[in-house]
Amino acid sequence: MDKDGEDRLIWKDNNSGRFSVKSLCGLLSPKPSTNNAFSFAGFWKGIVPPKVEIFCWMAIINRLNTRCMLVRRGILSSSESNCPICLVEAESVDHILLHCHKHWLIWSKIIKWWGLVWCCPKSFSDMWSQWSSMVHGNFQRKAWLMLFFSVAWSLWLLRNDLIFQQKTPDYDSIFFLIITRLCLWLKAIHSDFPYSPSDLIRSADGLLRWSNAHSFRIKNIWSPPMINRLKWNVDGSSLGKPGPSGIGGVLRNHHGHVLGMFSIPVGILDSNIAELRAIVKAIDLSASNCHLHHQHLIIESDSVNAIRWMNNPLSRHWKHHNLFSYVNRLKAYFVSITFSHIFRESNCMADGLAKQGVRRSSEFVAWL
Numbered sequence: 001m002d003k004d005g006e007d008r009l010i011w012k013d014n015n016s017g018r019f020s021v022k023s024l025c026g027l028l029s030p031k032p033s034t035n036n037a038f039s040f041a042g043f044w045k046g047i048v049p050p051k052v053e054i055f056c057w058m059a060i061i062n063r064l065n066t067r068c069m070l071v072r073r074g075i076l077s078s079s080e081s082n083c084p085i086c087l088v089e090a091e092s093v094d095h096i097l098l099h100c101h102k103h104w105l106i107w108s109k110i111i112k113w114w115g116l117v118w119c120c121p122k123s124f125s126d127m128w129s130q131w132s133s134m135v136h137g138n139f140q141r142k143a144w145l146m147l148f149f150s151v152a153w154s155l156w157l158l159r160n161d162l163i164f165q166q167k168t169p170d171y172d173s174i175f176f177l178i179i180t181r182l183c184l185w186l187k188a189i190h191s192d193f194p195y196s197p198s199d200l201i202r203s204a205d206g207l208l209r210w211s212n213a214h215s216f217r218i219k220n221i222w223s224p225p226m227i228n229r230l231k232w233n234v235d236g237s238s239l240g241k242p243g244p245s246g247i248g249g250v251l252r253n254h255h256g257h258v259l260g261m262f263s264i265p266v267g268i269l270d271s272n273i274a275e276l277r278a279i280v281k282a283i284d285l286s287a288s289n290c291h292l293h294h295q296h297l298i299i300e301s302d303s304v305n306a307i308r309w310m311n312n313p314l315s316r317h318w319k320h321h322n323l324f325s326y327v328n329r330l331k332a333y334f335v336s337i338t339f340s341h342i343f344r345e346s347n348c349m350a351d352g353l354a355k356q357g358v359r360r361s362s363e364f365v366a367w368l
């Protein structure tokens with residue numbers, strides 16, 4: 001009843017009392033009972049093929065035709081509800097896409113590849129809620145959400161291949177498939193995304209770095225040092241985390257003339273440590289060459305971490321104390337050493353030497 005006593009219809013799910021399509025949609029949207037903070041934010045973005053979006057939505061609202069669902073509908077008997085992968089637990093959405101032991105190992109591997117650690121959530125919809133609130137930054141967030149879709153879709157296809165085509169799940173290639181799908185979807189949106197699936201499998205660093213570098217890349221090209229300065233461009237390359245690694249570097253003067261270079265195998269290392277070793281090697285070689293003493297050196301690397309460690313002693317890990325104290329002793333040979341970050345595209349000569357270094361059996365060092 002209105003204040004003035006007039007009787008009228010009101011829509012109680014809108015504050016104004018008037019009907020709106022939005023309030024009706026809100027009313028009809030599924031609200032998982034377990035998590036009031038549940039949100040589809042970031043879901044319907046069109047960043048992956050529609051069939052994949054729809055599949056994941058069906059999974060989140062628990063409408064997938066898993067064996068549990070088919071038993072509930074009377075299509076299978078209750079004795080046929082077991083998971084086709086582990087043959088132990090009932091095949092619910094939460095189990096087949098998340099909790100089944102081998103599948104959780106895949107999620108864990110992917111999450112670790114991104115550089116994070118995660119506890120297994122209690123449901124697939126909780127997984128989405130946590131996942132979608134994790135990573136920020138325009139490109140990075142897009143890639144992170146795509147990764148969720150890629151993992152869920154790949155696991156589901158794996159399960160379908162087993163059930164309908166009797167294909168034994170190939171857990172060795174699933175990681176590659178997940179990253180390949182991610183890479184293809186990224187390239188569909190960003191045609192200039194430079195990395196191949198193999199690049200990304202080696203390390204997620206390129207993907208994370210590209211997202212930060214994206215708006216600046218065109219401006220960033222290699223430039224020679226000022227007169228009376230010498231510039232090292234260095235790089236480290238690892239085939240794994242850790243894996244066989246190589247380091248490379250090239251020294252140039254203010255004309256851009258090459259004065260020296262190195263390409264060296266450094267054994268099994270993590271990529272960050274290979275990057276650090278490349279910097280240390282450049283300083284070490286410079287100290288061993290008396291023509292380079294009393295000079296201003298600039299060292300450019302495409303590793304954000306290695307450059308941060310060189311510039312900020314507080315960010316260093318105690319494990320690498322020996323390397324840093326060695327560098328400190330070598331600094332005495334030079335007037336100054338400056339460390340700066342350069343994007344990968346501008347560091348290609350050092351990158352090539354580092355990649356060659358991985359396959360070398362002995363050190364290559366040349367002074368010109």
Ligand SMILES: [Zn+2]
Nearest residue numbers: 083085086100
């Ligand atoms: Zn299972």
